[in-house]
Amino acid sequence: MSTIHDFKVDDWLRRLLPGRCAFCLAACESTAPWCQACHLALPWNLPACPACAEPQPAGSRARRCGRCLQRAPAFDTARVPLRYEGELRGLMQGFKFQASPRAGSLMLALLEDALRDKPCPQALLAVPLHPRRARQRGFDQARWLAERLSARLDIPLVVAQRRRDTPSQRGLDRKRRRGNLRAAFRVETALPPEVALLDDVMTTGATLDALARACHQAGAERVEAWAVARTPLP
Template structure:
């Protein structure tokens, strides 16, 4: 009987039950495949605890997300702790991008990176819905634009991936903002941007977009992840040629420069 009790205790500890219950969700999450996670509505997308007020996350996980603060207001590049709010980074002072402002609430790290990879490479609608919901929590103080435009993929790349993740996000965000969704097309199937520095990415994308005009007023460009900003920079220039007066760059997450090279 004692041996059986010891085995049961050991099993509970291994599973995170009993006194270790608070650690069970993260242990369970590591062992669940994406398909099972997608069929657990009402649960936190990060730890499987009950969601908060109908949201797909619990409060502790939401507060622990890598929020992009402080950040440069022009390019959303993460800044060191204690940096002055509203102060431009050195890169923007020296080489300002083609867009006027950037709004990227999260950093591409930890749980956000894992969620983004499930959305982007496994086409998980559950992950995509969580990303849209996270954007919406930070939109209360944002003035709605006159139009929303998703960063386009070349048709060849879109067929390979199966969908355009930026367009998927934009189609769900535009009606919630009450703004029209405009379109653009990528003129060439440019090589992968991975491994290229900022200047190489800009050369790779020069005159790479065509925007269906005319555009009026303030236009927001939407992407899933902002890396160096070169893609959004090139698309912003195309929007200005189509008549946009102001161009902002929005994304779910920003990759810190320190993670690139």
């Protein structure tokens, strides 16, 4: 859970180097915490499948990938602005495994900037960790991001539950990931028609797909999947 101290840290980080890029320390011409050169150099997820955000070859036209044509995900669209590679990969590992507030604040700013001028849903849900896993890690990165994004975008935050502590998804293919997560989530609150789900990294989309199914059962009609970065598939 976040504390008042966490939000004070966010404010402190924003004031730490005013007018300086958080990546290269060059002067910034805008109020964003990055310079234009560093922003352009980030691994943007373009083009990408509009349904699942799977990265597509450079120069191609963004269209539904073959997997989504064969089996559409339970969510309607995915908004994942970056690819999990290069400098962003190191930034996200610092956030996920070391709970770096600097890395988390930068990721939050990048996601907020990518969602600017997009229609806001009526509720936001973070992909939940099982309580036992949360105690082991001591840090729930998706919840950390969701609490702050909810406040900044003025979207109500709804808490979902992980019904069972599923084995790690690492090393599993898409089909086995889906089976691993079947009926893994529960949403006890009645949901409004339009909701968004938030995770830090999206790999195959199986976790967000399983949570989207639970959201539909709780009354949601349209579900968007949000994440900071998408893992490029082989």
